[in-house]
Amino acid sequence: MNTSVKPLDMSANTSETTTHGAVAAAPRTTIRQTLSNALIITRREVRDSFRDWRIIGPILILTFLFPSLAQFVAAQFADFVQGYGADIIGERTIPFLLMIVGFFPISISMVIALETFVGEKERRSLEPLLSTPLSNTELYIGKMLSSMIPPLVSSYGGMTVYLISLLSGELAWRPPAMLIVQIILLTTVQALVMVTGAVVVSSQTTSTRAANLLASFIIIPMTLVIQGESAIMFLAPDAESPSGISSLWAIIFGMCIVTVLLLRVGNAIFNREELLGRTIDKLDLKNAFVKIGRAMRAVDIQGTPARSVIEWYSKGMRLSLGRISSSLRLTVVFFAVVLVAGFLIGTSPQWQLNLPRDLSLRDTALNLDQNINLFFGDHAVMGIFWNNARILIGATLLSIFTFGIAALLLTPLVYLVLGYIAAQLLIAGYSPLILLATLFPHGLIEIPVIVLATAAAVKLGAVITKPGQGVTVGQAWTVALGDTLKILFGLVLPGLLIAAVLEAYLTPIVVRMVLGG
């Protein structure tokens, strides 16, 4: 080993130097600069991937060998089904196999992503990278691209090989151009979903072993989506349409939304604080419950617990309501939009019920109690309460796994129906007072309470996509859960109970008065 001493020469130029020549971070305001920095990471990682025979081997096989095999199978299958006069089955198999040819290589993208994100964390090679001036976003984009580029190149290559062998083969059937575009788009968004999902999975673990186990949460839904897409390709009535299969467009659109949400979660999670803050994969339920309990009792942002119920309501509840204020505004707007949409749908001729105009409302008024009992039995109050509560609790639970979307889709459905019914009643010439009487005695409490519960659920689901400055996703989520539970137990459930009492006892009286019973 050469150990001769040579004086250090630190005088060479850098792009922008300080006194000692250290690089002052270049301003990173433009997308181009961000992308340029990200590509430094991408180039290194792609090169690294192509040096690993465990990655390059399957990619080569799936690009060149598998498409030819798939084409051969398609030709044999088409010949076979033609013998039974079922040409259509053979024809529908061809785009299905094109999709499979495209999908198999992108399944590798998740393996690369897990390796790139959690593998690097496990090998402790991430910290030197985190010590560089690259921003979290540049690192994230760089790694995302490096996970996607090799499998996508293989996927597009495989599909090209498949299509060339199809066009140069004996099969007469040619897939519609738009269907090919759809399959290419599906392949791309599926790769995006898997990679962005892998980042989220990686963030929850410190070992590739644990990450691979958690990856089932991506693989299984993705497999179900593929099965659904296959079924659509075989069964869709518009399979030959020049504008493509409409259901596939819907799936592409849905996957784009999922990708955007996962990208936001990934970008929120892939930061230095999160990456180095988590050291072991340990489930500490006791600690988690303690923190959630503390967040529930908190009356200020420092987490000071309430000293009395009055303080909890006056200060703690105000704190939580303030934190969900943006979700609250969104929910109110969304509910209003849904109500108006329901009304507009109800006014369009093809959706109108054409209610009879000469109904005896007096009979309805007389049978009101009987109708309530029909739905809720003898315990109308608890029946109404539980009916509303379970919907809100269910929507909240689903929100956790859907970034808040479930709450925004499920709870406003009833307002869509209300808008629709309002339209029918008005078109049939009934007084709007009837609707107001059936809604407002209890609705004055029930509607705000439902809006609050929905907003809290939206916040709880969406907070992981934007945890806030200097706060980890876990911390933000714990606080959001504390707020949700605080609002649920402090306002929503008591509100629903009061609303149920009003709905069972007061609303029927008011309705009877309006209907003239």
Add this chain to the structure above:
Amino acid sequence: MIESHELTKYYDDFLAVSNVTLNVPSGTVLALLGPNGAGKTTTVRMLTSILSPSSGWARVAGYDVVQHPEKVRASVGVLTEQHGLYERMKAVEYLDFFGRVYHLDAETRKKRSLDLMERFGLTFALKKTLGEYSKGMKQKLALVRAMLHDPPVLLLDEPTSAMDPQSAKLVRDAIIELQRDQRTFLITTHNLAEAEALAQKIAIIRHGRIIAQGTFPELARRFVGDPLMELRIKGDLNGLAKDIGDMVSVQESGGDWLRYRVADPDATNPALIRRIMGLGIDVVTIAPVSQTLEEIYLQVVKEDENQVGTNEHLR
């Protein structure tokens, strides 16, 4: 330079670093000492803008670690505890990659890489894949990476821990040379002899708190007392300890020698020699007894343990 004021870091409820205040001027080496889990790595990570402080502030190379994290990271070279090299890459590719990350032009990337590799005796391994490197070679390469962009501040976690003595000396020499060139260093190490040899300032951290900080003589005076001197005379002591007891504090003695502590040796020793000579005793030698950083460190930790014990008892 590195400045921090009451830098504090919580991991959820766990207080990892508490009120760390440091001041390391340019051209100074600070050794941050402390047991495992004391908060050294978290402190370094905050100073590198990898982790954000829960409270307090820090400026590195003139940049605030919270306001200008990218500028801070561009101005520091970091040697992490785990070197984390990419094993499938060759050294030349590895350095080129990091050179690109720091926006060095192609010529500079090449020149710096070659110079530093030669400086640390790694030229022969430039084209070897990093998986083939020994542990010591990996550590040297990680140091090369930290120095590649010529940062004014270097934060080095155990810079010579895996190295053979010859390589460790190369690294120490490089640190001394760069320090003379006004680079600022923060070194965390368990090698107290190395810290003593390199550092002008020492900070000892325990349970996330800085429990002692200062220059070596300052710490020695504070924790193990005044400088210790050894006096040798010709013949037996014959009650000399009593005769000089009003000038110095005699600690121990033998047949022809004694050890004493004195606050200001430069002022006291000449007068002491005059008095001994006046008593008709010949002085053979008078020399300082070296105090090691290890003694100081152990004393500091012991005092802190006692302090913490007392506080807990009172609570």
